[in-house]
Amino acid sequence: MQAFLDLVGAGFLSLMGFIGLNSELMGRYGLRFLDGVWVTLQLVILSVGLGALLAWPLAIARIEGGKLLAGASFGYSYFFRGTPLLAQTFLIYYGAGQFREALTEVGLWWFFRDAFNCAVLTFTLNTAAYQSEILRGAIQSLPVGQMEGAQALGLTRVLAYRKVIVPQAFAIGLRPLGNELILMIKSSAIASVITVYDLMGVTRLAFSRSYDMEVYLWAAALYLIMVEIVRRVWDVLERRLNRHLLVSR
Amino acid sequence: MLDLLRLLSFGPDGWGDEILAGALMTIELALASLPAGIAIGLAVALAKDSPFFLLRAAGNLFTTVFRGLPELLTLFIVYYGGQMLLTRLAGYVVEGATIEVNQFVAGVVALSLVLGAFSSEVLLAAIRAVPRGQKEAASALGLSKFRIFRFVTFPQLWRVALPGLSNNWMVLLKDTSLVSVIAITDLMRQTAIAVGVTKQPFFFYLVACLIYLVFSGLSSVVFTRLEARASRGFKRMGGH
Numbered sequence: 124m125q126a127f128l129d130l131v132g133a134g135f136l137s138l139m140g141f142i143g144l145n146s147e148l149m150g151r152y153g154l155r156f157l158d159g160v161w162v163t164l165q166l167v168i169l170s171v172g173l174g175a176l177l178a179w180p181l182a183i184a185r186i187e188g189g190k191l192l193a194g195a196s197f198g199y200s201y202f203f204r205g206t207p208l209l210a211q212t213f214l215i216y217y218g219a220g221q222f223r224e225a226l227t228e229v230g231l232w233w234f235f236r237d238a239f240n241c242a243v244l245t246f247t248l249n250t251a252a253y254q255s256e257i258l259r260g261a262i263q264s265l266p267v268g269q270m271e272g273a274q275a276l277g278l279t280r281v282l283a284y285r286k287v288i289v290p291q292a293f294a295i296g297l298r299p300l301g302n303e304l305i306l307m308i309k310s311s312a313i314a315s316v317i318t319v320y321d322l323m324g325v326t327r328l329a330f331s332r333s334y335d336m337e338v339y340l341w342a343a344a345l346y347l348i349m350v351e352i353v354r355r356v357w358d359v360l361e362r363r364l365n366r367h368l369l370v371s372r
Numbered sequence: 373m374l375d376l377l378r379l380l381s382f383g384p385d386g387w388g389d390e391i392l393a394g395a396l397m398t399i400e401l402a403l404a405s406l407p408a409g410i411a412i413g414l415a416v417a418l419a420k421d422s423p424f425f426l427l428r429a430a431g432n433l434f435t436t437v438f439r440g441l442p443e444l445l446t447l448f449i450v451y452y453g454g455q456m457l458l459t460r461l462a463g464y465v466v467e468g469a470t471i472e473v474n475q476f477v478a479g480v481v482a483l484s485l486v487l488g489a490f491s492s493e494v495l496l497a498a499i500r501a502v503p504r505g506q507k508e509a510a511s512a513l514g515l516s517k518f519r520i521f522r523f524v525t526f527p528q529l530w531r532v533a534l535p536g537l538s539n540n541w542m543v544l545l546k547d548t549s550l551v552s553v554i555a556i557t558d559l560m561r562q563t564a565i566a567v568g569v570t571k572q573p574f575f576f577y578l579v580a581c582l583i584y585l586v587f588s589g590l591s592s593v594v595f596t597r598l599e600a601r602a603s604r605g606f607k608r609m610g611g612h
Contacts, residue, residue, distance in 0.1 A: 201585075202581070202585065204548070205542075205584060205585045205588045205589070206581040206584045206585060207546040207548075207549035207550075207560070207584060208546070209549045209550060209552070209560060210549055210560060210563075210577055210580050210581050210584065211581070213560075213563075213564070213573065213577045214573075214574065214577035214578060214581060215573075217567065217573035217577065218573050218574035218577060218578075220572070220573065221572065221573050221574050222574070289415070305440075308442075309385055309440075309441070309442040309443065310442070311442075312442035312443075312444040312445060313444065313550075315444070316444075316553060323442060323444060323445060326445075327448075331450070336449075336452060336453050336456055337588075339445065339448060339449050339452070339453065342445055343437075343441055343445060343449065344439060346435070346442060346445065347437065347440045347441065350440040353441070
């Protein structure tokens with residue numbers, strides 16, 4: 124197995140050398156770049172997934188909640204959508220360092236000590252705000268008759284949300300949610316500023332040692348590939364979930 | 373609490389003046405990138421709308437690349453890449469010459485490339501929203517292609533494009549914070565310096581966030597007025 128992988132690696136490197144890239148440099152840093160891609164994927168999947176869990180209650184609070192809940196949800200998304208992600212990341216990562224003693228006391232310091240965790244937390248809070256706005260828009264774009272009809276059939280409000288409103292809102296919000304996922308892949312590069320070795324972090328490390336601009340081109344290619352894959356997958360997903368809306372071609 | 377507020381005072385003991393200078397730099401960066409970005413966006417939108425295959429492909433490639441890359445990566449490529457490229461070019465003219473790229477210029481170039489890619493999509497949609505009949509009528513009146521764009525399409529673009537462009541402006545305003553990474557003394561950088569001295573990260577980054585919030589609040593007021601002005605000849609849905 125190892126021999127086979129080595130062969131594939133050597134073949135890939137000589138191919139890259141053949142098209143004019145620096146195969147010696149790639150041999151030295153190539154595997155690190157793959158590690159970086161994996162860290163970036165972890166950051167994005169964790170934060171977008173957890174953010175989605177947070178976004179639904181935020182969106183529903185905005186619509187169903189009283190003045191207080193709706194106001195709180197609005198304030199939350201206004202703050203996180205109105206300030207740069209970099210500032211939020213610094214606020215949480217460096218801000219947590221300031222409250223080290225208090226955090227140790229409540230037994231949370233181990234979490235905030237790790238830059239990766241802080242990045243995931245910040246990105247989760249940030250994307251939850253954007254996703255909740257998408258979902259709110261989707262829910263509000265449904266005709267009011269959907270809720271009335273569900274209630275006329277004797278469904279409770281909670282059940283109506285679960286069986287009628289949420290599935291439809293999800294299908295409507297699918298495309299903007301895909302855009303949000305792509306934005307998150309791009310924004311995750313910010314984690315490199317707080318010493319996380321994601322794809323961007325690895326690239327900056329490789330550049331600071333080799334001074335070869337080429338490493339930025341590798342990173343560019345890898346990011347574009349990730350974004351393009353999401354775009355294609357989303358096209359398929361959208362066609363599948365919204366196939367009842369498609370006009371036959 | 374009072375001690376914290378004192379840290380924001382102006383003068384030698386407080387960081388108020390430094391942070392204000394940084395905030396001004398942030399505004400300058402955004403305002404300098406806006407016209408360049410819109411100009412790039414318009415050119416790319418026209419390329420994507422052109423009948424020539426090569427122009428269309430180039431426009432689409434530009435959009436795919438600069439919308440798909442992380443803004444931070446674009447910034448590094450422009451800053452370090454520009455430095456190396458210019459140095460190599462200068463090497464042909466004068467042996468051993470090196471050129472330092474000004475950080476502000478690199479920041480503005482990177483931000484306008486990104487803004488251009490995003491606004492080209494908005495402007496393309498706006499160009500296509502002008503009814504075909506208007507262009508045909510203008511053409512029947514004997515206007516040249518350039519004059520049709522200048523006098524018929526162009527003045528109508530803004531009404532349709534403004535909401536999208538205002539979104540792009542908000543994104544640009546927040547993206548300016550990234551240039552602090554290449555040592556431009558913008559709001560983010562000045563805040564980081566203040567944090568380094570005072571060891572009050574939570575307070576200062578919160579202040580920075582609030583300043584960004586004020587900026588986006590002010591911008592949305594301006595854009596609401598601009599939109600009202602641009603669509604003053606039209607009835608709105610639900611209006612009267």
